[in-house]
Amino acid sequence: MAKETPPSQEEKKPVSRREFLNFAWLASLGFLSLSVAGMSYLFAMPRFKEGEFGGMYTVGTVADLPETGSAPENYPKVKFWLSNTDQGALxxxxxxxxxxxxxxxxxxxxxxxxxxxxxxxxxxxxYIQGPAPRSLDRFVMQIVDPASGEVLAQTDESGDPLPIPDDPAAIVRVDTGARIQGEPHG
Ligand code: FES
Known part of the structure; x- marks a missing residue:
């Protein structure tokens, strides 16, 4: 009885140096494209969410502010004290x-x-006294029209108190990403 011959195995060709380099180049190009796309996505995302420290925080309306001249109010989550002075809010x-x-x-x-x-x-x-080199830093505050969302007034570069309007429904918010350095003394 004649013996069946096994099917011939395909010969494995070794990968040439050129093929290997082409493959490596394509792989690194793909990796680079993915990295660039990932970085662009991260940069496009806002760094801080609204309501968190580093972003815009809505305090409430003018009616919610502490009384003029009363003790400053503590906002620990967003790291500021709200002071309502005769000249305006800080x-x-x-x-x-x-x-x-x-x-x-x-x-x-x-x-x-x-x-x-x-x-x-x-x-x-x-600043009153002590080793601190300057007065305390302040964040930019905004007064916003409740109907249109338009910014009606905003703390200027000097960081002076922001005058509070008569409208009790006007929105008051603080940009905890916009810090103005206190004045150095002496
Ligand atoms: S006085 Fe030194 S950290 Fe405040």
């Missing part, structure tokens, strides 16, 4: 301008006092 960054401690409002003393090295500031964030 959103004061919670971090001491000396070495970055969190200072507190002390009612009995009627001023901000830093527990780390004792720097003191007025309710407007103005």
């Amino acid at each position: 959103a004061i960054y919670k971090v001491c301008t000396h070495l970055g401690c969190l200072y507190n409002w002390v009612n009995q003393e009627n001023k901000f006092i830093c527990p780390c090295h004792g720097s003191q500031f007025t309710s407007e964030g103005q």
Whole structure:
């Protein structure tokens, strides 16, 4: 009886150096395209969400503001103190301008006092005494028309208090991504 011969196996051709280099080049090109697409997507995304520290935070309406001349109100989640003064409202960054401690409002003393090295500031964030090199930093505040969403007024570059309009329904918000450095003293 005749023996069946096994089917001939296909000969495996070794990959040439040129083919290998072509493959490697295409693979790195694909990887590069994916990386560029990923980076573009990340850059296109807003860095901070609304309502978080680093983004725009809506305090409420003019009617929700603390009374003029009352103790500053603490907004720990978005890291500022809201001070409503005779000249207008201020959103004061919670971090001491000396070495970055969190200072507190002390009612009995009627001023901000830093527990780390004792720097003191007025309710407007103005330097009084201590090792801090400058007054406290402030965030840009905005008054927004509740119907149209149009920005009616905004803190200027000097960081002066923002006058509050009579309209109790006007929206007050703070841009915690826009910080204005306090004035150096001495
Ligand atoms: S960190 Fe506030 S006084 Fe030093």
